[in-house]
Amino acid sequence: MITTRDIAERLDLSVSTVGRALADDPRISEETKLRVREAAAEMGYVANRAARMMRGVASNVVGLVIPDIRNSFYSTIAHELSGNMEARDHQLILSETDDDPVRELRHLRELSASRVAGVIIVPTARPHHDSVRLLAALPHVQLLRRHPALGAQWFGIDDFQVLQRSTAHLLAHGHSRIGYVGGPSELRTGAERLRGFRSALEQAGLREEDGLAVLGKPSSVAHGRRAARRLLDDAAPPTALVTGSVPLTLGVLEELTSRGVRTPEELSVVGFGDEPGFSWWGPGLTTARLPVTEMATDCALWLLHRLTTKPHRDTAYTSVSTGSLIVRGSTAPPARSGRLPGERAAQRTRRSR
Known part of the structure; x- marks a missing residue:
């Protein structure tokens, strides 16, 4: 060397x-x-x-701690953060927790030992108490998820508003039997999305049992497929579905495609996030578009400003971004044939055997 x-x-x-x-x-x-x-x-x-x-030269490395880089939601965030850091002579390094508090702690220990300048973290549902202690000694900001023990600096999305608006769109079309495919409610994001779904039903004068919520951990493509299968095979299946994450949306779409369910003639669907393929899936997926790029940029600039100014004590800072509903062809009034989506799909399956 x-x-x-x-x-x-x-x-x-x-x-x-x-x-x-x-x-x-x-x-x-x-x-x-x-x-x-x-x-x-x-x-x-x-x-x-x-x-x-x-020798007193400040570190220019910032750590990003996220659950799963395979989720395009997080990979987009990582890409935007990296670009903003590089433009200002900082380097982003990535740690993946798989939503495991022990792995999260291990990564935070390594970042602390490396004396990084700061940390941007999407925390697990229950961070280890040593993770809380380590972050207290580091400039950091929470992104998307928020845990009260990790400080009051947070950049996130109005998850309640996103799901309330998506569900209200289906209700406005006349649907009264709506299924929700969501992630774990132990996470604040999951709990807020479920609350938004239920709030829309309540405002429409419907009982909670008029909506079918299937939650699960992890928020994965596989869970999305299982949840869609369970909802469509119900004795009284929904006439519409709304989803609570990008992987869950992908799983639901895979299951509907494999069953040959026609959208929106047999089932209306509102997704979460706006992946490149969503605009040309079937008739085009109606979905909640999220300001991921803008949120990541704002988060990066805020942390870089904090690292530059080095305040004596951190003050609370919260930035909440709102999503928008992109209406395409996957939503329409419920079918009036008298047959429900699960029955039609099952009938086609029997004919194909």
Whole structure:
């Protein structure tokens, strides 16, 4: 490994002069700085971050802790955060927890030991008490999910409003038997989305049992398929479905496609998120579009400002983004044939055997 001593010997300079030149010290002339930088680049020198930080140079690394990078919701956020950090000479490093508090703690310990400048975290439902302690000593901000023990700095989405609006759209079409496919209600996001679904039913004068909610952990494509199967096989299946996450939406669409359920003639569907393929799935999926890019950008800029200004104490800061409903062809008034989606799908299955 090339060191500052190797560069010093090549240029016939002292090690301290080389170190100061690489740190852009004003005591070193621009000519010397240029010579040192050119030699360092030619020789393949890589700065020792730990040594630089011991000399008082601030870290420019920010940790991002998320549940699942396979979820395009989180990968989009990671992409936007990375771009914003890089544009301001910071680097984003990624940690994946799989919603496991023990893994979350392990990643936070490594980030703390690496002396990162700050952390952006989508926390698990029940963070370990040591995770709470570690984050208290680090500049950090919560994203999407919010846990009261982790501070009062949070960027999120109005999950209640998103699901209330999606459900109200189906109610306005005349649906009174609506199924909801959601994630775990132990997460604040899941609980708020379920509350929005139920609120829309209540405002329409319907009882809670008029809506069929199927919740599960994890919020995955597989669970979306299982939930759709369960709802459609019910003795009194819904005439419409609304979903509470991107993976769940994908799972529901896969199940409907495999069954040959015609949308919206047999079943209306409102999704969550607006993936590239949603606009051309079937008749085009009516879905809740979420301001993911804008939210990630605002979160990055807020944390970078906090790292720059270094306030003596953090004050509460909350940013809530609202979604919008994109109406396409997957929603319509309920079918009047007298047969329910599950019955029609089952009949087609029997004919195909």
